[in-house]
Amino acid sequence: MPNALPPAYAITPPNRPLTGRVSPPGSKSITNRALLLAALANGTSTLTGALKSKDTVLMARALRDMGVTIEEPDATSFRVTSSGRLGVPQKPLFLGNAGTATRFLTAAVATIDGTVVVDGDEDMRIRPIKPLVDALVSLGIDARSPTGCPPVTVHGNGRFGQGKVEIDASLSSQYVSALLMAAPFGQGPIEVALTGKEIGARGYVDLTLAAMRAFGAEVEARDDGSWVVQPTGYRATDFHIEPDASAATYLWGIAALTGGDIDLGVATDAFTQPDAAAQTIIAAYPNMPAIVDGSQMQDAVPTMAVVAAFNARPVRFVGIANLRVKETDRIRAVANELNRIRPGLAVEEGDDLVVHSDPLLASDSFNADSDIRIETYHDHRIAMSFALAGLLVPNVVILDPACTGKTYPDYWDMLSDLGVELTPTD
Template identity: 65%
Template sequence: MTEALLIHPPAAPLRGRVAPPGSKSITNRALLLAALARGTSRLTGALKSDDTRYMADALRRMGVAVQEPDATTFLVSGSGRLRAPDGPLFLGNAGTATRFLSAACALADGPVVVTGDAHMQKRPIAPLLAALGALGVAAKAPTGCPPVTIQGRGGFDGEAVSIDAGLSSQYVSAILMLAACGTGPVRVSLAGDSIGARGYIDLTTAAMRHFGAAVTQEAPGAWTVAPGGYHAADLHIEPDASAATYLWAAEVLTGGSIDIGTPAGAFTQPDAQAHALIAAFPHLPAEIDGSQMQDAVPTLAALAAFNATPVRFTGIANLRVKECDRVAAMAAELSRLAPGLAREQGDDLVVTPCPPGAFRPARIETYADHRIAMSMALVGLRVPGVTILDPGCVAKTYPDYWRDLGALGVTLREAAAG
């Protein structure tokens, strides 16, 4: 991939049909659950990207047969057991893979080290390890972030666990998926009311049930998971709602018509909630609570730069511990285009639109974060001279993003990074 891409604002509205890739969130859940099941599962419509390849490769190293017969299919054959790998599992900056596997490795037959790149080694995981400890699983991370060492012994002993999910709902999902492999019922509850995007827990429990687990929500913050493990099942994975937000935004920014092949109402992922807000552009509300659609916030912030009135994004403190500090990144990169366009206020992000003539060309730092690259590219649909640095980082979840924009009529030119 080139070091930088210069985006030319299209001369006409973007029109055409583009199918976003499969859901990263569902693909990585399905890969793990299929691996823990007995038998062979066929996952179609799946995402093939850096994040899902890290998960698939890690499972292979733990004795699971994972085949890829075509560009959107995984065939996963599991025995219901995991083997300790012959060395550390490197998962790049894949948060789902790192959190989910850190819990699942309790089922391995020996010690496992889960690690990632420099960015992943700054992302907190201590609350998950505390929850594992409550289940009798020995897991440690001296810095509170990966690498994590899990002493797998083929199972766990605990019957109840309380999780601090204030930083990420993935901690809850990881424990829930592990819980079905216990020898008795396990009650999983939240410690306090704070939680990341709650809708992703619903994705987790739906996937668990699809693969045969019995999970019951006893209260808004409590679940009971019956023992019994998982059975093999075929699953068709819906498109990625977070990826769809870029296409929905590109449509309204250019006054175009983009068919993504899936109605907004058909998505089960939380980020699909952003569609109603995007459809209201250029009259986004004065305040947007991003807590339950966190990955859509950068998209909405890019749109807010051209809104009729200022927009304040609240409930987004968790964005500071994603692939990068997305609150700071969006404030900094939007303000390259016009001083004061965006600013941090506590953990909120405030975007104050400016007249079209106030924008200036800018080279956009992406912080190795796919969502910063893809959302800031949307600004280039209206502002001449926007150059995206390290555009290849989109391979994390949407490898064909630039190709798809080009297919819709956006001209992209290679540029020098320096």
């Protein structure tokens, strides 16, 4: 398959179980955490099992712009050498629509003695970051975001403050992770505390804490809503990154919908990422539960929703309000595109998504009169999840397939290798 992807792919249903061995790419979430922590550590760290995708490339480029040496010995490794401090970049840090990189670096650049602008593309410029900026200001850091979204300008003085900082994490757990990872550069211990108990995808904070401790940080949880971080800085270490659980959801979906068997080479219980909880939900197909709480496995919701379209009974997804501030409004996007397949297949009810499952979609009696052209909204997860619909429904066309390069550059090659026919089209 060519490196330059076409404007669209038409998918031909394979009409057979799909089987094979597929190794998911490395975790994007863990790769970007490890890259930043290695850049904040004095010495050389080797990261293995890493993801090389648009988001992690943007993170690595930004770290290089701040004086960090990052070598790439092979397709899944980074060798990071740093003085343990970031330097002032000569230009604004451009991070595209990489939410993790943007949020993490907004806090990290506050440790620099100088001015840094953290910016992104037009989609990133409508994604909220005000709660994180407000938290930085409360620590005495001069951080400004006139629109409440990127760009953010940080005038750092080389110190990250001390004491207690409160953060509203109801929109994103990434705000908490950003503060935690910068906190070892405080002038004294820093307590990071939630303003309420509500937090998006708490499991990702656990990923952050595990990575921080691997790089030598001393962090203690006081209760469910606060953590105390000692001013230790970080030490270089070698770190292995597990496969991406969000990517694995597509493979579990392929197996479920086609009655096949995909060997991921890793047991489900070996994942530490919260999206791995989706495996149980997907494996229950065609008898998925009537209500699915997606609050702690948000990136898996589009996958589960597409699988639910073929379920034996309707499925309501709850706890997913945060999906409205992802790369796109994923609640609306999923509903819109499911309704392209069959009008009335999905509906938004407040911030819930109700999928009116229809097993007949997978039968010979269902035939679209024309191509079902799936709009992907520049969102990798919409493209990858709706490709699963094309395994059962004829005439599904995925627009802008190249957007999957954000987290899974080999996604279409993977489908092709499993025997799915993909026809380039306009």
